[in-house]
Amino acid sequence: MVFLREFLRNRKQIGSVIPSSNRLTKAMVNQIDYKKAKVIVELGAGLGTFTDLLVEKIGNETVLIVVEINDNFFEILKKRFENRSNIIIVKDSAENLDKILDKLNYEKADFVISGLPFLNFSKELREKIFKVVSNSINCNFILFQYTRILESELLQYYNLVEREKIYFNIPPANVYVLEKLLS
Numbered sequence: 001m002v003f004l005r006e007f008l009r010n011r012k013q014i015g016s017v018i019p020s021s022n023r024l025t026k027a028m029v030n031q032i033d034y035k036k037a038k039v040i041v042e043l044g045a046g047l048g049t050f051t052d053l054l055v056e057k058i059g060n061e062t063v064l065i066v067v068e069i070n071d072n073f074f075e076i077l078k079k080r081f082e083n084r085s086n087i088i089i090v091k092d093s094a095e096n097l098d099k100i101l102d103k104l105n106y107e108k109a110d111f112v113i114s115g116l117p118f119l120n121f122s123k124e125l126r127e128k129i130f131k132v133v134s135n136s137i138n139c140n141f142i143l144f145q146y147t148r149i150l151e152s153e154l155l156q157y158y159n160l161v162e163r164e165k166i167y168f169n170i171p172p173a174n175v176y177v178l179e180k181l182l183s
Contacts, residue, residue, distance in 0.1 A: 020049050020115060023168040024144060027175045029053045031142045031162070032111045034062070041065045041101075041109040041136075043094040043129075044116040048077050051087075054113070060086055065109070067100060069093050095128040097136050108136055114143040118150055126150070130157040134180040141180070144173040154178060 020028075028050055032040065034057055045051045045066045054064055065088045066081075068074045074091040081087040090100055094116060101109060112133050118126050133141050134157045141158060144166070154160075158178035166173050 021169040039109045041112045043114040141178040
């Protein structure tokens with residue numbers, strides 16, 4: 001009920017009336033190379049659907065930084081993971097990822113995973129987020145979108161490593177694995 005209530009309150013922040021399916025969640029988090037991952041960032045965690053599976057997969061030596069802007073979701077996540085020293089819950093916007101990493105004394109994240117509803121954002125905000133993520137990663141940016149409308153925008157900042165359609169989700173979603181363009 002919390003998810004639906006928050007969706008009805010702020011449709012710009014929350015892209016669906018229900019959390020991501022188990023299949024979509026697994027497709028996303030299985031794209032991370034956990035042997036390379038020392039710092040993982042999750043943008044827009046919501047109620048923690050991806051977070052829960054990430055927590056199962058990471059070791060104590062990997063730091064998971066969870067960025068959530070919604071007050072209610074932030075409080076739920078903070079309380080749920082308060083006893084895990086390697087999980088940092090931050091209430092902020094994805095566009096501030098570079099500042100968040102700097103404040104936490106990390107130069108870059110190895111992987112960034114996101115379920116943000118980018119089509120709900122202005123083009124300006126999307127570009128800020130795509131640019132800051134590109135400048136803040138060592139490896140890959142993993143995200144999903146329900147349509148392929150933003151693909152040309154994404155390809156201005158990233159190389160497409162892989163795209164997978166997950167039909168067992170409401171609605172079906174495209175998982176993108178992206179790497180930053182070399183300068």
